Amino acid sequence: MTDMNILDLFLKASLLVKFIMLILIAFSVVSWAIIIQRTRILNAASREVVEFEEKFWSGVDLSKLYQESLxxxxxxxxxxxxxxxxxxxxxxxxxxxSPVPDAVVEGATRAMRISTNRELETLEAHIPFLGTVGSISPYIGLFGTVWGIMHAFISLGAVKQATLQMVAPGIAEALIATAIGLFAAIPAVMAYNRLTQRVNKLEQGYDNFAEEFTAILHRQAYNSEMTK
Structure with a gap:
């Protein structure tokens, strides 16, 4: 039984297949960097939601809370x-x-909506790249495999008698491209789905907070108008 040496298969592959493998390895490295970075950012965002909402609903005066944020x-x-x-x-x-409380509340709601969109843009940064890697990496690897197999069979055409022992190394070199493509794609797809789910959960939390805060501002606007 012959031990499989991935580095040896890489070195023996054709130039185009080597180039494809390097692209897929680069995709994998960048994907893992994004996964680690986005996970940290989303963890921090989740903690922030819990900590600030605890402070917000603790009964603290909103003006004082605003000054602290300022x-x-x-x-x-x-x-x-x-x-x-x-x-x-x-x-x-x-x-x-102040005589038009609806306009005041509508303006505050619009400002919160813009702020929410900006926060989501920050959270979602680079995540679509994971989806792209997950979608195209298997096909890039497959292209490398097809090209490698074609190259192996063309080389066999130059010999009078072809054997399995002669064709097997070339096919193995080609198939490694598909393996690397799957290696890059599978973690990227899993991370993309997971991170997107977490962003959607945070978006729901932001929307709920904005709705609840809008109701509070609505009451404050009308109460201040009635006390005049």
Whole structure:
């Protein structure tokens, strides 16, 4: 029984198949870098949602909470950023348009929606690349395999008597491209699905917070109007 040496198969492959293998290896390396980076960012975003909502629903005065957020303006993320954007716009519009509470609340809601979209853009960065890698890597590997097998059979055409022992190494060199393609694609697809699911969950959390905060701002706008 002959031991399979992947490095030896790579070195014996044709130039095009080597190039394809290197592309797939690069895809795999970049994919794992994105998976690790996005996982860390999404973990931090999930913790932020829990921590800020605990503070928000603890009964703290919203003006005081806004001032605390203002001191850390450049560090805000997630629900705290959405809160900051909404309350800032609410306070600004309340000063210049207080007789029309609906307009004030609508402006704050619009600001929160824009902030939510920006947060989601940050969370989703580079994740589509994983989906692309998962989709195309098997086909790139298959192309390398087909090309390698063609190259092996063309080489056999130059000999008078072909044997399995002669054709087997060439086919093995070609098939390794498909194996590397699957090696790149499978983790990328699994990570893409998982990370997309987590982003969708965070998006739902952001939307729920924005809806609840809008209801609070709506009550505040009408209460302040009624007390005048």
């Amino acid at each position: 001191t850390r303006r450049d560090e805000l993320m997630g629900t705290e950023q959405i809160f900051y954007s909404g309350f800032k716009e609410f306070a600004r519009l309340h000063k210049i348009n």
